[in-house]
Amino acid sequence: MAKYLLLKHYRRTSGPENVPGTDLPIDQWAPEDVDAHVRFMQDWAEQMRERGEFVDAQALAPEGTFVRYDGEGRPPVTDGPFPEAKELIAGWMVIDVDTPERAHEAAASLSAAPGPGGRPIHEWIEVRPFLGEPPVVTE
Amino acid sequence: MVDVHGDGFADLLRELGPQVLGVLVRRGGDFAAAEDAVQEALLEAVRRWPDDPPHEPRSWLLTVARRKLVDEVRSATARQRREERVQREPAPGPTEQADDTLLLLSRCCHPALSPASAVALTLRAVGGLTTRQVAQAFLVPEATMAQRISRAKRTVSGQRFDQPGDVRAVLRVLYLIFNEGFTGEVDLAEEAIRLTRQLAAATDDPEVDGLLALMLLHHARRRARRTPTGDLVPLAEQDRSLWDTALIAEGVDLLQGALARDRMGEYQAQAAIAALHDDAATAEETDWVQVVEWYDELVRLAPSPVVLLNRAVAVGAADGPLAGLRELEQVPDDVPRREAAAAWLHEQVGEREEAARLYAVAAARATSTAERDHLTRQAARLRHP
Numbered sequence: 001m002a003k004y005l006l007l008k009h010y011r012r013t014s015g016p017e018n019v020p021g022t023d024l025p026i027d028q029w030a031p032e033d034v035d036a037h038v039r040f041m042q043d044w045a046e047q048m049r050e051r052g053e054f055v056d057a058q059a060l061a062p063e064g065t066f067v068r069y070d071g072e073g074r075p076p077v078t079d080g081p082f083p084e085a086k087e088l089i090a091g092w093m094v095i096d097v098d099t100p101e102r103a104h105e106a107a108a109s110l111s112a113a114p115g116p117g118g119r120p121i122h123e124w125i126e127v128r129p130f131l132g133e134p135p136v137v138t139e
Numbered sequence: 140m141v142d143v144h145g146d147g148f149a150d151l152l153r154e155l156g157p158q159v160l161g162v163l164v165r166r167g168g169d170f171a172a173a174e175d176a177v178q179e180a181l182l183e184a185v186r187r188w189p190d191d192p193p194h195e196p197r198s199w200l201l202t203v204a205r206r207k208l209v210d211e212v213r214s215a216t217a218r219q220r221r222e223e224r225v226q227r228e229p230a231p232g233p234t235e236q237a238d239d240t241l242l243l244l245s246r247c248c249h250p251a252l253s254p255a256s257a258v259a260l261t262l263r264a265v266g267g268l269t270t271r272q273v274a275q276a277f278l279v280p281e282a283t284m285a286q287r288i289s290r291a292k293r294t295v296s297g298q299r300f301d302q303p304g305d306v307r308a309v310l311r312v313l314y315l316i317f318n319e320g321f322t323g324e325v326d327l328a329e330e331a332i333r334l335t336r337q338l339a340a341a342t343d344d345p346e347v348d349g350l351l352a353l354m355l356l357h358h359a360r361r362r363a364r365r366t367p368t369g370d371l372v373p374l375a376e377q378d379r380s381l382w383d384t385a386l387i388a389e390g391v392d393l394l395q396g397a398l399a400r401d402r403m404g405e406y407q408a409q410a411a412i413a414a415l416h417d418d419a420a421t422a423e424e425t426d427w428v429q430v431v432e433w434y435d436e437l438v439r440l441a442p443s444p445v446v447l448l449n450r451a452v453a454v455g456a457a458d459g460p461l462a463g464l465r466e467l468e469q470v471p472d473d474v475p476r477r478e479a480a481a482a483w484l485h486e487q488v489g490e491r492e493e494a495a496r497l498y499a500v501a502a503a504r505a506t507s508t509a510e511r512d513h514l515t516r517q518a519a520r521l522r523h524p
Contacts, residue, residue, distance in 0.1 A: 001255040001277065002506075052256070052287025055279050096279050098253045134371060134507040135318045136328060136357055138476070139412060139449055 003055060003096050004103040006110060007126035010062060010088035019122040022115060029116050037121075040113045048095060048106065059091035094130075103127055148188075151196060152181050153267035159200045160264060161239025163208055170246050171292035172211050173204075174264055180204035237341035240265070244338060245305060248312040249295050256291035257312045258319075263288050265337075266330055276325050306342060310350050310406065313338070317354050328358055345397035349407030352397065355390035356413035359383040371513040375422040387417045405441035408433050427457035444474040452480050460487035475506060479514055486521065495521035 026034060048054035063081035070077045093110065097103050107125040115121035156177055163173040180203040184196075193199035247261040262268045262276070274284035317331035335351045363377035372378075394410045411433045419425040434450035448470045455463020463484045470477055482497035495518045502514035 001258070003278070049283055050286050050290075052259070052283055052290055054283045096255075096277065096283070098255050129506070131508045131511060132506060133319070134509050137318050137353070137409070137413075139374065139416065 001096060001098055002100075002103075002132060003094055003130040004100075004107075005126075005128045005130065006093040006095065006103075006107050007128065008090040008092065008110075008123065009126065010090045012124065013087050015126070016124055018124065022122050024116055026115075033114065033116050033118065036114045036118060044110055044113070045093070048093075053095050053097050053102075053106070055094035055096050057091070057093045060089055062088055062090070100129070103129075152184060155197050155200050156181050156267045157243060157265050158197065158239065159204050161243045162201055163204060164246065165239055165242055168208050169212075169296055171289075171296040173208055174292055176204045176208035176211060179207050240337045240341045241306075241309075244309045244334070246295055247291075248305075248309040249298055250305060250308050251294055251298055252291055254312065254315055256287055256294070257308075258316055259284060259287050260291040260295070261312055261334070262316065262327075262330065265334060268325060268330070272325050276319075276327055306338075306344055306347065309338060310346060314350060314353075314406075317357075328354070328361070332358060339393075345400045345402050346404040346406050348393045348397040349404055349410050352390040352394040353406050353410035353413055355386045355393070356410055356417050359386035359390065359417060365509075369509070371509045373513070374416060379420065382417065387414075390414065390417070403436070403440065405437060408437040408440055412437075425456070427453055431457045444471050448474050448477055448480055452483065455484045455487065460484045464488070475504070476501070478504065479510075482514075482517065491521045491524075 026037065029037070045054060045057050063083060065081055066079040068077045068079075095103060095106055097106065104127060107127045111123050111125050112120040113123065159180065160173055160177045163176065164170055168176075177200075180200050183203055184200060188196075243265050244261065247264050248257045252260065259273055259277075262273045263270060268276075270285050270288060271281050273288070274281040277284070279287075313331050313335050316334070317328050319327050332351070332354050335347070335354060339347045339351050359382050360374075360377060362383070363379065363381040364372060366372060390410065391414050394407065394414055397407050398411070412430055415426055415430050415433070430453045431450065434446065434453050437446050438450060448467070451463050451466035451470060454466045464481070467477070467481055467484065478497045478501035482494045482501055485497060486494035498514050498518035498521065502511050502518060505511035505514055
């Protein structure tokens with residue numbers, strides 16, 4: 001059993017290319033398509049809960065601030081927000097599953113969320129294993 | 140009379156719950172319905188015993204759980220025949236408790252369940268832990284763990300149980316619980332040992348004793364395995380005066396008893412390797428030649444890439460690092476900890492630079508923060524002599 005982070009990106013500049021014709025931003029979709037997408041996300045989390053695999057799901061505001069230590073006794077330095085940042089994380093799911101294959105299957109099902117016209121958006125989901133506890137028996 | 144105000148109350152319920160469940164299941168109760176009935180009976184005990192403590196807590200729980208189960212069965216007309224079976228069963232004798240442990244464990248570790256489901260169901264139904272405690276041990280929300288357990292119960296309820304139960308499947312699940320390594324509110328290693336002790340008392344199988352010995356021989360080193368700040372200490376560098384000699388003695392006794400029955404198995408072989416390490420007063424005194432012989436046995440009994448990897452390290456210690464590196468060539472690249480083993484062997488040869496590089500690769504591929512930090516320190520140590 002291991003935990004995996006499923007990362008959703010708004011925009012990616014690294015990694016594989018998107019499927020052509022699936023890049024339309026959600027604010028340009030028809031209202032019923034937005035509704036269907038939101039409902040799909042809720043249902044997905046519920047299904048994962050029913051399977052006993054759900055740990056966490058969080059969405060992030062698109063804009064954030066960079067913060068840095070600036071020496072003893074000085075206030076932190078801040079920079080941003082950067083509205084045109086290229087790489088943005090939209091949110092994440094955390095799942096607890098038996099195998100890496102199952103983590104990939106869950107990520108693929110999330111990537112099949114409906115987009116414009118109800119067609120799957122084929123969004124790339126980044127799957128990252130959590131570091132866990134070391135096993136007791138290693139010899 | 141029960142002391143319903145001390146800590147002993149929760150412990151007592153935790154001990155009695157699985158016993159009562161065992162009786163109900165043995166008498167033909169549907170597993171999922173029986174488990175629900177026991178949980179309801181336990182809740183009723185928590186409500187009623189403080190004002191009205193029973194003289195015979197176990198019989199009280201059994202009576203209440205049985206009534207709830209029969210009510211449940213009666214309410215479902217389709218289950219009429221099951222009800223008759225429950226009522227026709229004779230009353231249990233005290234000696235049947237050991238059989239119940241085996242029966243319950245083989246239900247909870249049924250091969251139709253995924254490992255995680257079997258682990259969760261075993262801890263709840265046989266370990267007597269609450270859903271919240273199991274959830275906390277595995278760092279998932281309680282609602283998720285509740286679903287995992289109820290799905291597991293449904294899966295098990297749909298299975299036929301014509302066979303006496305697969306002890307191998309039970310051993311695998313108990314091993315998983317032990318090896319999980321989490322120590323939260325509930326110490327899973329202790330819990331696995333407790334359950335394996337119950338199983339050992341209920342069976343005559345040297346592999347059960349072998350697994351129990353393996354657990355005790357590793358558990359004996361728990362205080363030496365980490366520094367006070369939580370850093371991992373490899374076997375060769377552990378302070379052996381911190382090892383629990385009583386547990387080692389018990390483990391060795393159990394193992395010798397198992398080996399004498401002449402039915403070798405993988406857990407006995409693994410326990411024998413652990414015993415050889417525990418037996419050495421210093422790392423240098425380890426009998427590596429014998430360790431390698433036991434790995435040969437393990438390769439024969441239960442070959443796996445991990446066994447081959449551990450064998451290569453043992454060969455390196457017994458016959459020199461170059462021999463170890465030759466053995467390592469047979470281990471596939473994607474086996475976890477392969478680079479760490481290769482790094483150690485290269486360091487023994489004197490190839491510091493290559494060793495440092497491999498430690499860094501191993502750190503990047505580590506599956507736990509404790510291992511990552513340990514391997515990062517090894518790379519740093521070699522690069523900054």
